[in-house]
Amino acid sequence: MSEEEKKIETTPTEAAAEENVEKELTEEEKLAKEEEEKEQKLRLESFRKAGEIHKQVVEYIKPLVIVGAKYLDICEKTEAKIIELGGEIGFPTNICVNEVAAHYSSPPDDESIIKEEDIVKIDIGVSVEGYVADGAFTVSFNTDPSTQNLILAVQTAVLKGMSLIKPGVKANEIGKATSKIIKGFGYNPIKELSGHSLEKFQVHGFKEIPNVALPTGDVFEEGEVFALECFASTGAGNIHRGSNCYIYEYDLKSDRVPLRGKITRKVVGWIAHNKKTLPFSMRELLKEFRTGKFAIRELTTVGKIGQHMVLKEEKGIYVAQWEHTFLVTEDGIEQLT
Incomplete structure (x- = not known):
């Protein structure tokens, strides 16, 4: 049998095997693929x-x-x-x-x-x-x-x-x-x-x-x-960095530390539910928590909050x-x- 005949003979078998593998993978990965496509669609729609x-x-x-x-x-x-x-x-x-x-x-x-x-x-x-x-x-x-x-x-x-x-x-x-x-x-x-x-x-x-x-x-x-x-x-x-800060951002990568203040734990819950790692203003926080400044102070001290300091040129x-x-x-x- 010539090489060309061998190629012709094996091609349908190989194609069938590839098709079976593809079907098998499709079944196994179908849900993940659908989720990925759904997220990508949501991403573009949301940005727009x-x-x-x-x-x-x-x-x-x-x-x-x-x-x-x-x-x-x-x-x-x-x-x-x-x-x-x-x-x-x-x-x-x-x-x-x-x-x-x-x-x-x-x-x-x-x-x-x-x-x-x-x-x-x-x-x-x-x-x-x-x-x-x-x-x-x-x-x-x-x-x-x-x-x-x-x-x-x-x-x-x-x-x-x-x-x-x-x-x-x-x-x-x-x-x-x-x-x-x-x-x-x-x-x-x-x-x-x-x-x-x-x-x-x-x-x-x-x-x-x-x-x-x-x-x-x-x-x-x-x-x-x-x-x-x-x-x-x-x-x-x-x-240069000014002396004031009005914008904060929760740092999910920081070390886990015990939080003493009850209000601090409530603020962390609010951030996790509403902001994730998006920045938020002191003004926005104080609308939710009248004593939120105390929570920010504790979270800043323990390294859970990043500060966006005011940035200035020269006067x-x-x-x-x-x-x-x-x-x-x-x-x-x-x-x-």
Whole structure:
């Protein structure tokens, strides 16, 4: 028998064997496969829904960012609108003014108001089933000529950055491009802040998009979701930690420790049920627990809570921010916010 005849003779047998194995594996793995497909469908639907809610919230709140408006009212109205539209708070509303770059979310007693000459950044996170759409915009009331293109710089950088993204591209290439644009406008990017991937119940995932040129970077892959956020500063582009913290995040990876306070154990239960590892504000917590500050103090002391400290440039410096969330597709991106 020739080799060709042997090949012809064995092919049906081999095909049948492969078919049997495939059938066997399909039966064994069918439930797991269905669950995986269901989760993937939920993931995409949730990201897209969160993005649509985010767009509506921005459209609603942007006209309310005016001189004389209270920071607290903007935070409260933003988060109330998220819930009204069927979402949840994915990241406490940030209202960061002038040199404050990130992580200021009004405490319950905040009397601060927007003033003439302020530059105001609003950063909003919307969660649906734990999947977060993250985005930010800036409104300027400043008349100093040196700030007139600050918002345009970050807008242009984000749009250009997103236009370059597709599977296989490295994140440091995006940082190089956005940094060049911001510097071209005469400003400096803030190197300590970066864009980030988004995972379930994780606003800041495992991959980053730098705001500056770096020698290496993470690779974009189809199906991943990222937030690209750019910051431009009229100063050197360096930030430091402020002395205040209004945003916290439970650390599931920390060591198990006994919790003494009854209120602390209740707060942990609330976090586990409502937030998982999503950040939450002191303001949100105190609506649920009047004495929640004591719980935060204990949880911080034992290392169960991470702090998002207020981040600032130098006094007298102005910072602008722009941010969009997107899905990496086969040949580019799908913008979600």
